[in-house]
Amino acid sequence: xxxxxxxxxxxxxxxxxxxxxxxxxxxxxxxxxxxxxxxxxxxxxxxxxxxxxxxxxxxxxxxxxxxxxxxxxxxxxxxxxxxxxxxxxxxxxxxxxxxxxxxxxxxxxxxxxxxxxxxxxxxxxxxxxxxxxxxxxxxxxxxxxxxxxxxxxxxxxxxxxxxxxxxxxxxxxxxxxxxxxxxxxxxxxxxxxxxxxxxxxxxxxxxxxxxxxxxxxxxxxxxxxxxxxxxxxxxxxxxxxxxxxxxxxxxxxxxxxxxxxxxxxxxxxxxxxxxxxxxxxxxxxxxxxxxxxxxxxxxxxxxxxxxxxxxxxxxxxxxxxxxxxxxxxxxxxxxxxxxxxxxxxxxxxxxxxxxxxxxxxxxxxxxxxxxxxxxxxxxxxxxxxxxxxxxxxxxxxxxxxxxxxxxxxxxxxxxxxxxxxxxxxxxxxxxxxxxxxxxxxxxxxxxxxxxxxxxxxxxxxxxxxxxxxxxxxxxxxxxxxxxxxxxxxxxxxxxxxxxxxxxxxxxxxxxxxxxxxxxxxxxxxxxxxxxxxxxxxxxxxxxxxxxxxxxxxxxxxxxxxxxxxxxxxxxxxxxxxxxxxxxxxxxxxxxxxxxxxxxxxxxxxxxxxxxxxxxxxxxxxxxxxxxxxxxxxxxxxxxxxxxxxxxxxxxxxxxxxxxxxxxxxxxxxxxxxxxxxxxxxxxxxxxxxxxxxxxxxx
DNA sequence: CTAGGGTTAG
Numbered sequence: 197x198x199x200x201x202x203x204x205x206x207x208x209x210x211x212x213x214x215x216x217x218x219x220x221x222x223x224x225x226x227x228x229x230x231x232x233x234x235x236x237x238x239x240x241x242x243x244x245x246x247x248x249x250x251x252x253x254x255x256x257x258x259x260x261x262x263x264x265x266x267x268x269x270x271x272x273x274x275x276x277x278x279x280x281x282x283x284x285x286x287x288x289x290x291x292x293x294x295x296x297x298x299x300x301x302x303x304x305x306x307x308x309x310x311x312x313x314x315x316x317x318x319x320x321x322x323x324x325x326x327x328x329x330x331x332x333x334x335x336x337x338x339x340x341x342x343x344x345x346x347x348x349x350x351x352x353x354x355x356x357x358x359x360x361x362x363x364x365x366x367x368x369x370x371x372x373x374x375x376x377x378x379x380x381x382x383x384x385x386x387x388x389x390x391x392x393x394x395x396x397x398x399x400x401x402x403x404x405x406x407x408x409x410x411x412x413x414x415x416x417x418x419x420x421x422x423x424x425x426x427x428x429x430x431x432x433x434x435x436x437x438x439x440x441x442x443x444x445x446x447x448x449x450x451x452x453x454x455x456x457x458x459x460x461x462x463x464x465x466x467x468x469x470x471x472x473x474x475x476x477x478x479x480x481x482x483x484x485x486x487x488x489x490x491x492x493x494x495x496x497x498x499x500x501x502x503x504x505x506x507x508x509x510x511x512x513x514x515x516x517x518x519x520x521x522x523x524x525x526x527x528x529x530x531x532x533x534x535x536x537x538x539x540x541x542x543x544x545x546x547x548x549x550x551x552x553x554x555x556x557x558x559x560x561x562x563x564x565x566x567x568x569x570x571x572x573x574x575x576x577x578x579x580x581x582x583x584x585x586x587x588x589x590x591x592x593x594x595x596x597x598x599x600x601x602x603x604x605x606x607x608x609x610x611x612x613x614x615x616x617x618x619x620x621x622x623x624x625x626x627x628x629x630x631x632x633x634x635x636x637x638x639x640x641x642x643x644x645x646x647x648x649x650x651x652x653x654x655x656x657x658x659x660x661x662x663x664x665x666x667x668x669x670x671x672x673x674x675x676x677x678x679x680x681x682x683x684x685x686x687x688x689x690x691x692x693x694x695x696x697x698x699x700x701x702x703x704x705x706x707x708x709x710x711x712x713x714x715x716x717x718x719x720x721x722x723x724x725x726x727x728x729x730x731x732x733x734x735x736x737x738x739x740x741x742x743x744x745x746x747x748x749x750x751x752x753x754x755x756x757x758x759x760x761x762x763x764x765x766x767x768x769x770x771x772x773x774x775x776x777x778x779x780x781x782x783x784x785x786x787x788x789x790x791x792x793x794x795x796x797x798x799x800x801x802x803x804x805x806x807x808x809x810x811x812x813x814x815x816x817x818x819x820x821x822x823x824x825x826x827x828x829x830x831x832x833x834x835x836x837x838x839x840x841x842x843x844x845x846x847x848x849x850x851x852x853x854x855x856x857x858x859x860x861x862x863x864x865x866x867x868x869x870x871x872x873x874x875x876x877x878x879x880x881x882x883x884x885x886x887x888x889x890x891x892x893x894x
Numbered sequence: 895c896t897a898g899g900g901t902t903a904g
Contacts, residue, residue, distance in 0.1 A: 341895075375897085375898075376895090380898080382898095383898085411897075411899080412898085449899090489900080493900095496900095521900090522901070525901085526900095559901085564902085564903090565903065591903090593902070626904095627904045
């Protein structure tokens with residue numbers, strides 16, 4: 197038998213029944229308690245709305261209850277109205293929110309901070325940032341909280357300038373910015389390249405008597421670092437504890453500082469040993485890098501294409517008993533993918549499996565990239581097949597994998613399958629598609645995808661896409677069309693565009709167009725020796741030795757250094773590098789002996805040395821000798837000598853493979869019945885039975 | 895509304 201409560205307790209009973217219902221998730225019963233209830237206590241009506249919302253009541257229901265209460269003539273307090281405005285935001289019901297707003301103004305309601313905040317959020321989401329800013333300007337009482345809100349909202353809407361301006365105003369109003377705002381503002385400065393504003397924020401933080409947390413300082417360090425003021429970044433790091441007594445950097449500051457330091461090491465000395473030396477100094481100050489710090493170092497090295505140091509840091513990290521996480525693995529796989537370190541990549545793949553990193557989509561994507569760049573497309577595809585929920589980057593990586601092999605048809609099939617799963621392509625997808633076209637010489641398909649990206653997917657082509665098209669048209673022999681295409685481009689042609697055209701002129705032996713392309717290219721990249729070599733190559737084909745000499749002289753006059761050319765191949769655990777600089781390989785004699793044998797073998801099969809590849813006006817016999825010294829030939833030969841029969845030879849070269857080496861490799865694959873994988877500057881060559889997967893266009 | 899540092903594809 198339920199005891200009837202005494203009159204004075206009615207409200208309390210309603211309240212507890214309501215809570216019971218709410219706790220069981222029965223919102224509408226809870227509401228009924230109210231509608232049929234005994235009491236008309238306004239405070240309770242209001243708190244009901246709040247509780248309803250905080251127990252996760254359905255937004256539509258809350259709004260219904262609110263309207264019902266409104267009809268009953270209930271007066272609302274600011275908390276209840278805030279709840280209603282938040283509900284409006286959730287439902288994107290700007291119309292009702294505005295009615296509430298109008299009601300507030302009409303009744304001269306005291307708009308408190310939370311209410312303004314809710315209004316600002318509602319207007320920003322439903323109508324745009326300008327109206328949110330207007331609400332802010334019309335709010336009479338601008339407390340700290342509201343300042344922070346309006347700055348945050350502007351940052352969220354990517355109104356960086358607005359946010360910075362508001363920060364200035366809030367300084368004048370002596371409002372205290374939260375640490376989060378400081379962090380976000382500094383990030384905005386980074387995006388804007390607004391270094392002076394960043395410095396002002398630093399000054400404001402430094403001058404104020406407010407205590408800032410580590411994150412603020414850390415982002416200050418980062419903001420100096422990303423703007424290239426690495427010395428300042430380092431000094432702030434080292435002086436942090438001086439600025440506030442007892443204030444010690446944490447692992448976060450170390451990470452920020454380390455990034456600065458790594459870049460400092462590279463930019464000042466161009467070497468990672470010095471970066472490591474500074475890291476050691478940091479350690480001697482008593483700070484221990486954590487997994488994030490190490491990962492930052494590793495990815496920093498990768499960004500500077502210093503893959504060996506990245507791998508070195510990895511072993512050092514393990515020596516110091518810091519466990520890698522999935523982010524570290526991703527960076528490391530990137531370190532292997534860049535220079536095609538297949539064996540190392542396989543090792544890290546095993547490592548990650550042993551340590552339980554399975555089903556990580558980032559790792560899987562990095563694996564696809566690593567295996568395709570390492571020359572094992574089948575394994576890359578296997579990894580791809582095993583991914584249950586394929587994301588856009590997975591598809592993109594896989595497509596790019598097939599593209600660099602020149603397997604355009606497979607790229608198209610992947611694209612169609614991807615679209616069938618409902619994933620929308622992005623700009624990178626089209627780069628993969630167009631790369632597939634250019635490496636397979638599929639001109640019609642290239643045009644179709646190029647037209648389709650804007651028309652069907654509203655993706656504007658970027659310089660990468662234009663570059664693919666120029667490369668595609670040029671390689672296919674449509675040189676004039678390629679030039680027209682460049683002239684019709686809405687954006688300014690960069691070095692990749694003219695470089696693609698120049699390379700095409702080499703294939704199709706068009707010296708007039710080559711000179712036009714080269715003129716533009718040299719203006720954009722005056723110190724890139726590869727460009728000069730390409731033109732020199734074309735002059736050599738036409739035996740124009742005067743021009744070759746002139747070019748060589750202007751290179752000397754300009755101080756263009758011929759960049760180091762190297763090829764390498766891996767035998768067991770060792771990487772053997774063949775380079776135009778530095779010491780020769782210790783087994784050089786044996787290698788040349790084998791190479792002579794090889795050349796006489798393939799001559800019988802029809803190989804003729806392509807002496808046009810030698811840009812010196814010397815005797816033809818001497819030219820043939822020069823050809824033999826090409827690093828890719830040495831690496832291939834060494835592979836043949838050391839890698840057991842039947843296994844493919846894998847060679848990586850940092851620049852484009854030369855035509856003679858390309859021809860020779862085809863014959864070698866035939867003579868010795870070997871698969872030869874050669875990754876050069878731009879793509880993959882798979883030599884097999886006297887043919888190359890690139891169809892002789894690269 | 896406050897918490898921010900290191901991950902994948904050209």
